[in-house]
Amino acid sequence: MKYFCLLLALMLSPPVFAQTGLPPAPLADRQLDDPVKEAAARNLMEELRCLKCQSQSIADSNAPMAGDMRSKVRERIAAGETPEQVRDWLVDRYGAWVTYDPPVSAITWPLWIAPVILLILAIWLARGRFRRKKDNE
Structure with a gap:
């Protein structure tokens, strides 16, 4: 029981040590x-x-x-x-x-252009899907 209490205390103590001692x-x-x-x-x-x-x-x-x-x-x-x-x-x-x-730069331009490319791809795929569905009817 003594070891269990010690183990429990060690498991619960890390959050205490994670707190900063500095004032805000x-x-x-x-x-x-x-x-x-x-x-x-x-x-x-x-x-x-x-x-x-x-x-x-x-x-x-x-x-x-x-x-x-x-x-x-x-x-x-x-x-x-x-x-x-x-x-x-x-x-x-x-x-x-x-x-x-x-800001838009050489590093971030893929983040800005990716949604546009994905939207165009989704429209193109949906258009093809609707055309096949229409041709099958």
Whole structure:
């Protein structure tokens, strides 16, 4: 029984060790005093991807890294930078993947053209299928 309790304690302890001991970033969950700047920061945060969660924006994520990113966005907006300058800084730091709207480049053009190619292929296949069905009637 003693070994079972020890094993159970070891199995349940990894989440405790995974938590960070650092305090949250100062502006992670605190809004800016200027409502115009807060709105600009909030709009930008909704356009940026959480690097840990990957499917959530930094505005919606509770991950510590997303909190750090929210804080940085608010700090830079409060310092007078435009949302575009902050976005460019984050893209330079983390790559174009951090934004939900990556620019068209040699690396990303297949992502932009693939849906068009798939739609054309689907129409072409459906047209052929309907023609065969019509000819059989």
